[in-house]
Amino acid sequence: MARSANVTRRGFITSVMAFAGSVMGVVVGLPVIGYLISPALNAKKSDAWIPAGKLDTYPLGVPTSFSFTRTQVNGWEKTVNSFSVYVLRDASNQVKVFSSICTHLGCRVSFHKSSEEYICPCHDAHFNINGGVVSGPPPRPLNQYESKVDNGNLMIHVIEA
Amino acid sequence: MISKRMFPWLDERLGISGIYKTIFDRMVPKVNWWFTLGSATLFLFALQVVTGIMLSVYYVPSPDKAYDSIQYIMNGVAFGWLIRGIHHWGATLMVITVFLHMLRVFFYAAYKYPREITWTTGVLLLLATLGMGFTGYLLPWDQKAYWATTVGTSIAGAVPGIGDFILRALRGGNDLSGVTLARFFSAHIWMFPLIIIALIGVHLYLVIRIGISSIPKENE
Amino acid sequence: MNDVQKVQYKERYLRAKRNGEKFFPESLYRDMLVMFAIFLLLVGLSIFIGVAAEPKADPSDTTYIPRPEWYFLFLFEMLKFFPGSLEWVGTTIIPGAAVIALLLLPFYDKNPARHWKKRKFAIGFMSVVVVAMVFLTIQAAVTTPPQKNASAVAATLPAQITAGQDTYSVQCAECHGPDGGGGVIKGVKGLEGFKMKAINGQDEMYTRTDNTLYNIVEYGQPDLGMPPFGKAFGGELSRSDIDNLVTYMRYSWDNRVQMPKEAAQANAIPVLGPKDIPSYSVNIAPIVKRYCVSCHRPGKENNNYLMGGYNDVMNSGDHKPNVVAGDLNSNLIRMIHGEKITAGGAMPPTKSLSPDLIAIFERWVKAGAPEKPAK
Known part of the structure; x- marks a missing residue:
């Protein structure tokens, strides 16, 4: 009898300890996980129309580089991201805006007038004047930005995810 | 069950049951609730280590960014307020438990033969805890922190003769600056914790080797 | 402590141990319960009190009253009792002596007795020290002057x-x-x-x-x-x-x-619906805050017309009252319409208010210039 009472007491004590331990583990552990992954969950999308100057100033049929910066708040810091795009205007005032970031590994492409191609210096990728892949490793054409013309001013739609 | 077969294999190599016997399965004198203060302090220290490591994930020890990064922890990061709250209040409670623990040992005369070294390491642990409190207080780089540390370091500067030197050594220059913040940060997250962990090691080794004291009887 | 006493102590301790309990689970159980209570207390403190927000460190702010962390307050308070020339006694000698006394305690306390009845001096001395520390801490906390112009902290x-x-x-x-x-x-x-x-x-x-x-x-x-x-x-x-x-x-x-x-x-200045009745606290105060207070506050040239609160707006100024409930010919309304009158010229002087803001003022005066919105 005494022995079995002893066993129950021991069982009771250990289960109380296990309970207290797991409560503390959960109350600290779960918030810690949330705390660590929180910036990944809170990353905000931003979306803006960037003025890129008078449309008339962009030459016909020649991709022209335009750069701008966007500021985002990451935690306690304002981060300034630089963007560089190529603006291509054709005779009917249709505009295409290409990102200068190579779709392969993110190097910057530049337009070479002699061959009428965008060339990426990293792995010698070539894109044609409309962004399509000519040769090299890129999986898809250059990314394009949406654009519109407002009062003669070119506006570029930038979405940062 | 695999664990039934795994355990003897592991035990043969790791000596788990030996550790269990010496640490957990030992006899201790019947004592009262005041004797829980030591393990309460150890528990608080462990909690401070965990929450402290978590805070260092976002904290930046620079005068420009320290305050902003803590604002971010408090308002931008999920549960940041909880982690910092536990760290803040844990520090306060730890000072209380360390101090009460020392009083308990004193009033029960537990520092006497054969536990003299346990006592000495305990006093050093008390001092290191106060050092943690002092260095940690500056890290938020807010008004309270800045001015309390200005005054606190000036107190050290009042030592006759070498006061100015101590003051400059503490602050890393004549003024409280980014250098002070960096060295307090280093002391708070590296130097004092390592000292404390080493001392806790000795302290606990002695507690287990000699055993906790019993409550003195009238004829002792 | 001589060898005989040492042997005696060891025997007594062995007996106490034999009559004692297992560390696990009995002893550890109590430890665990205390830890759990402390843990709940900590989480409770974090949730219900939290950490007070403080403004960023400002070395140029000379009005801030420095206070150390509370567990150093007794030391801080003790320094009040030392005149300047003896300050080093309070800052160095006493704390230094206390630390050394504590560290070496087992080596100079040769009294072999352990029960408190035979250690009256040691117990009494320590009790006095503890009471003094508690007393000094409380005194320091009570005499702490409140922080001047403690501004609210904008965190987000x-x-x-x-x-x-x-x-x-x-x-x-x-x-x-x-x-x-x-x-x-x-x-x-x-x-x-x-x-x-x-x-x-x-x-x-x-x-x-x-x-x-x-x-x-x-x-x-x-x-x-x-x-x-x-x-x-x-x-x-x-x-x-x-x-x-x-x-x-x-x-x-x-x-x-x-x-x-x-x-x-x-x-944003709150939008006023066509049927809403404007009130000072909801509609007028935000406009006044943005367009008027810059000049209409103490220490500026404004004919003593202050616009910091409802009573001032209604009753202050050399040409008071500037606002009369129900009267669209009161000074304020005429001046925001750009009229030059004895009380002064067009207001605001640089650029007049937009018509919808002026309309809010007029509707507010017509409604009797109430301070708070009607429920």
Whole structure:
């Protein structure tokens, strides 16, 4: 009898300890996980129309580089991201805006007038004047930005995810 | 069950049951609730280590960014307020438990033969805890922190003769600056914790080797 | 302690151990319960009290009253009892002696007795020390003077922008206009008639970093007529204030940065529906804060007409009352319509209010100029 009472007491004590331990583990552990992954969950999308100057100033049929910066708040810091795009205007005032970031590994492409191609210096990728892949490793054409013309001013739609 | 077969294999190599016997399965004198203060302090220290490591994930020890990064922890990061709250209040409670623990040992005369070294390491642990409190207080780089540390370091500067030197050594220059913040940060997250962990090691080794004291009887 | 006593002690201790309990689970169980209680206390303190927000460290703020962490307060208080020439006794000798006394305690306390009845001196001495420490701590806590001009801390970005706009409206609007648009300055000593350029355009925002803006506000540009605003240079703004101000300017005027929605809502002047009855606290105060208070506060040229609160708006000024409930011919209404009367000229002097804001004022006066919205 005494022995079995002893066993129950021991069982009771250990289960109380296990309970207290797991409560503390959960109350600290779960918030810690949330705390660590929180910036990944809170990353905000931003979306803006960037003025890129008078449309008339962009030459016909020649991709022209335009750069701008966007500021985002990451935690306690304002981060300034630089963007560089190529603006291509054709005779009917249709505009295409290409990102200068190579779709392969993110190097910057530049337009070479002699061959009428965008060339990426990293792995010698070539894109044609409309962004399509000519040769090299890129999986898809250059990314394009949406654009519109407002009062003669070119506006570029930038979405940062 | 695999664990039934795994355990003897592991035990043969790791000596788990030996550790269990010496640490957990030992006899201790019947004592009262005041004797829980030591393990309460150890528990608080462990909690401070965990929450402290978590805070260092976002904290930046620079005068420009320290305050902003803590604002971010408090308002931008999920549960940041909880982690910092536990760290803040844990520090306060730890000072209380360390101090009460020392009083308990004193009033029960537990520092006497054969536990003299346990006592000495305990006093050093008390001092290191106060050092943690002092260095940690500056890290938020807010008004309270800045001015309390200005005054606190000036107190050290009042030592006759070498006061100015101590003051400059503490602050890393004549003024409280980014250098002070960096060295307090280093002391708070590296130097004092390592000292404390080493001392806790000795302290606990002695507690287990000699055993906790019993409550003195009238004829002792 | 001689060898006989040592052997005796060991025997007694062995007996106590034999009559004792197992460390696991009995002893550890008590430990665990205390730990759990402490843990609940900590989580409770974090949830219900939290960590008080403090303004950012400001070395130029000479009014701040420094206090050490509470567990050093007894030392801090003790120093009051030492005259300057003996300060080193309080700062060095006493704490140093206490530490050494504690460290070496087992080596000079040769009394072999352990029960408190045979250690009356040691117990008594320690008790006195502890009581003294507690007493000094309480005394220090009680005599701590309250912190002067402890400003609220804006912690989140929207709160900082709002705080920045409030600062802007008070400190900057009289010269730079309510929204940074500039204009001809009127009613400011030394700058009467100066044509202030706009500071809210790309020219300013793209070419000045936050640091530059901060420095312009803190140090001023005395050659251009702008006084310094930093506390260290005689202004009224602390570092946090200027930080918030710069944040407000950046988020409101720089079109490369997106204003958070919460901030835009908090700063907007409440829209008044066609059937709503305007009240001072909801509708008028936000307008007054942004367009009037910059000049209509103490220490400015304003014929003593202060607009800090409802009573002042109704009853202060050399030409009071400037607002009469139900009377559209009261001074304030005539002046915001641009009339020149004995009480003064058009208000605001730089640029008149937009018609919908004037309409809100008129409807408020017609409704009897109530302070609080009717329920």
